[in-house]
Amino acid sequence: MKVTGIETFAVKMKERRIRNLGIVAHVDAGKTTVTEQMLYLSGATRAAGNVDKGTSLSDALEVEKKRGISVRASALSFAWKGVQVNLIDTPGHVDFSAEVERSLRVLDCAVLVLSAVEGVQAQSEPLWDALEALGIPVIVFVNKIDRMGSDVAGVVAEVQRVFSKDAVLVNGVVEEGFDAAGLAALEAEQYGELVEKVAERDDGLLERYLEGGTLEPEEIEHALAAATGARGLFPVLCGAAKNRVGIEELLDAIAAYFPDAGTDAQAPVSGVVFRIDHDERLGRVAGVRMYAGRLATRDVVENYTAGREEKVAQIKRSATAKLEDVGVLEAGDIGFLCGLPAARIGDVLGDPAPVPGDYALSEPLLSVQVVPAEEADHAALAKALQQLASEDPHLNFRWYAEERELHVKIMGAIQTEILTEILRTRFGIAARFGEPTVVYKETPAGEGYGEESYTMPKPCWAIVKYRLEPLPRGSGVEYHSEVSVDQIKLKYQREIEASIGEALKQGIKGWEVTDLKITLVDGSDHVLHSRPGNFKLATNIALMQGQVATDTKLLEPMIGYRIAGPEEIVGKVTADIIEMRGIFEPAQMGAGSFVLEGRFPLATSMDYAIRLSAMSGGKAKLALRFAGYEECPEGLGIEREYRGISPLDRSKYILLMRGAITPSVSG
Ligand code: GDP
Numbered sequence: 001m002k003v004t005g006i007e008t009f010a011v012k013m014k015e016r017r018i019r020n021l022g023i024v025a026h027v028d029a030g031k032t033t034v035t036e037q038m039l040y041l042s043g044a045t046r047a048a049g050n051v052d053k054g055t056s057l058s059d060a061l062e063v064e065k066k067r068g069i070s071v072r073a074s075a076l077s078f079a080w081k082g083v084q085v086n087l088i089d090t091p092g093h094v095d096f097s098a099e100v101e102r103s104l105r106v107l108d109c110a111v112l113v114l115s116a117v118e119g120v121q122a123q124s125e126p127l128w129d130a131l132e133a134l135g136i137p138v139i140v141f142v143n144k145i146d147r148m149g150s151d152v153a154g155v156v157a158e159v160q161r162v163f164s165k166d167a168v169l170v171n172g173v174v175e176e177g178f179d180a181a182g183l184a185a186l187e188a189e190q191y192g193e194l195v196e197k198v199a200e201r202d203d204g205l206l207e208r209y210l211e212g213g214t215l216e217p218e219e220i221e222h223a224l225a226a227a228t229g230a231r232g233l234f235p236v237l238c239g240a241a242k243n244r245v246g247i248e249e250l251l252d253a254i255a256a257y258f259p260d261a262g263t264d265a266q267a268p269v270s271g272v273v274f275r276i277d278h279d280e281r282l283g284r285v286a287g288v289r290m291y292a293g294r295l296a297t298r299d300v301v302e303n304y305t306a307g308r309e310e311k312v313a314q315i316k317r318s319a320t321a322k323l324e325d326v327g328v329l330e331a332g333d334i335g336f337l338c339g340l341p342a343a344r345i346g347d348v349l350g351d352p353a354p355v356p357g358d359y360a361l362s363e364p365l366l367s368v369q370v371v372p373a374e375e376a377d378h379a380a381l382a383k384a385l386q387q388l389a390s391e392d393p394h395l396n397f398r399w400y401a402e403e404r405e406l407h408v409k410i411m412g413a414i415q416t417e418i419l420t421e422i423l424r425t426r427f428g429i430a431a432r433f434g435e436p437t438v439v440y441k442e443t444p445a446g447e448g449y450g451e452e453s454y455t456m457p458k459p460c461w462a463i464v465k466y467r468l469e470p471l472p473r474g475s476g477v478e479y480h481s482e483v484s485v486d487q488i489k490l491k492y493q494r495e496i497e498a499s500i501g502e503a504l505k506q507g508i509k510g511w512e513v514t515d516l517k518i519t520l521v522d523g524s525d526h527v528l529h530s531r532p533g534n535f536k537l538a539t540n541i542a543l544m545q546g547q548v549a550t551d552t553k554l555l556e557p558m559i560g561y562r563i564a565g566p567e568e569i570v571g572k573v574t575a576d577i578i579e580m581r582g583i584f585e586p587a588q589m590g591a592g593s594f595v596l597e598g599r600f601p602l603a604t605s606m607d608y609a610i611r612l613s614a615m616s617g618g619k620a621k622l623a624l625r626f627a628g629y630e631e632c633p634e635g636l637g638i639e640r641e642y643r644g645i646s647p648l649d650r651s652k653y654i655l656l657m658r659g660a661i662t663p664s665v666s667g
Pocket of ligand 1: 029030031032033051052143145147240242
């Protein structure tokens with residue numbers, strides 16, 4: 001066994017072969033143990049910690065986190081055979097794919113750990129779906145082959161059935177189910193399957209294979225790597241992390257099969273802030289993934305999203321033993337930047353072109369009220385939440401001063417635990433979260449018009465008329481203008497366009513308005529009287545009035561589910577789903593078991609995982625994913641009062657916008 005010392009780390013990194021890797025798993029499959037062993041074998045830690053004794057590095061990092069030092073755990077770097085692996089922290093619990101997605105965006109490759117005994121579990125499925133949606137190559141690691149009941153062949157078949165038929169076993173097992181379990185060459189039949197699958201994905205090899213020629217092991221490895229990088233194949237390796245079996249092979253596979261993240265370091269700088277940590281010693285630290293170019297300490301970089309320049313004070317990398325200064329960060333790499341006091345998650349630094357996807361992360365589906373344990377902490381809590389929301393815009397913090405209510409949006413119940421902890425440790429505030437409520441949306445029920453002539457009291461002038469039309473589910477908002485720039489000057493047309501998003505935040509039923517087309521059909525400005533802000537005000541009023549004209553329908557978030565369980569409960573499960581207003585495809589029945597797929601509303605299914613587990617005695621498996629918004633049946637959703645002063649309360653609203661009365665909403 002070759003151990004690479006941490007001293008050689010810097011030297012190795014010069015070669016710039018990088019893997020931004022995530023390890024994902026259902027709780028207890030062995031993610032922590034696999035990580036510990038990889039760090040130990042790479043030489044990044046001197047002794048392999050033990051999760052059962054509480055001596056793992058993750059345990060140590062957990063303690064640090066509690067003390068307000070959180071950066072180190074979010075991306076650990078180590079070297080393996082000349083490859084720099086940045087191990088990125090991914091959530092252990094998955095409520096909905098949205099939460100996973102935000103941390104998975106930054107990965108180039110992932111290892112999915114499964115237990116050889118339990119196989120595919122509830123949380124493995126949304127993880128797999130998210131990796132698929134983001135096009136991230138995956139290696140599957142089947143852990144715990146030493147445990148009684150280990151069934152690698154069964155798990156591989158399950159992976160092929162549930163995830164992808166392109167999963168292929170690349171190493172065999174001996175003494176399966178015993179403490180002495182180890183790796184071995186594949187059996188002839190298994191090897192045949194591997195060769196066939198690899199050949200099918202490489203024209204040159206396929207021709208030779210079909211003609212009965214032999215393929216060299218190196219050729220197979222090479223083609224397997226190409227196919228893995230393209231998500232054409234998913235290598236399945238196995239092992240027993242606890243006994244350090246299969247870990248070296250896993251590291252080799254990570255280095256050999258996954259594509260290199262390094263891209264063009266000569267190109268202009270391009271990076272994305274993928275997380276914000278607040279470190280006790282360093283202050284605000286931005287985790288940045290570089291897509292192109294090269295950043296050095298003291299460089300001034302454009303924050304493209306925020307439209308301002310930022311100066312990089314320090315660049316750090318977490319090399320398990322300590323946080324080290326690296327001075328530069330190049331294309332493909334991940335590092336932590338200090339000195340960007342206002343950076344937010346999702347900010348693009350430099351050139352946006354090389355950044356894949358739009359980083360429009362999925363939205364939180366639940367809204368929850370936060371209440372301080374001590375009423376005297378109300379203002380401090382509001383400030384703390386404002387701070388957290390500035391780091392993570394998805395919290396969508398709203399402070400309703402008149403009602404003395406603080407609200408945030410969350411992805412799932414787990415997040416409230418995390419937030420409670422952060423508020424306690426970082427801000428010293430004890431806070432409680434209320435019952436989460438579903439975040440509804442609304443959409444026009446038909447076509448209609450809304451208009452506003454804001455011409456008094458002078459100086460002001462903005463006349464607008466909009467047509468509102470419903471669009472199909474999932475379309476979002478479209479805006480068009482049929483009005484010439486002679487009627488309304490370009491700068492005011494821009495103001496209108498920029499104000500529409502905010503204007504649709506609260507509709508006439510109190511929720512965000514979506515799936516509609518807005519067309520500016522008429523209007524005018526005034527050479528003397530029009531002022532910046534006038535068209536924003538008029539637009540807010542006109543769009544609200546437009547909604548009164550069209551009336552709106554509530555939309556509710558739907559959750560796609562997949563339930564697998566013993567045959568005898570299928571009747572009970574289908575009855576429950578009907579009760580929850582859910583729908584399902586015909587059940588697939590197999591040897592004593594069933595699989596049922598469909599959709600149900602989030603509102604009726606929030607505690608379904610617990611209910612299903614109780615009903616099935618823990619034998620049923622449930623996988624959930626966000627499945628979009630659908631129309632909520634009449635009378636079932638929740639309508640809210642407008643928070644703050646509604647644009648429909650026209651004169652009061654105009655006073656508010658003119659600064660004559662104080663706002664009651666901030667956030
Ligand atoms: P995580 O929740 O996915 O991070 O899983 P952990 O690494 O904490 O492991 C969960 C439990 O499984 C612990 O008790 C580990 O000791 C145990 N475990 C991990 N790997 C193996 C293995 O290869 N064989 C056996 N028998 N147990 C293992």
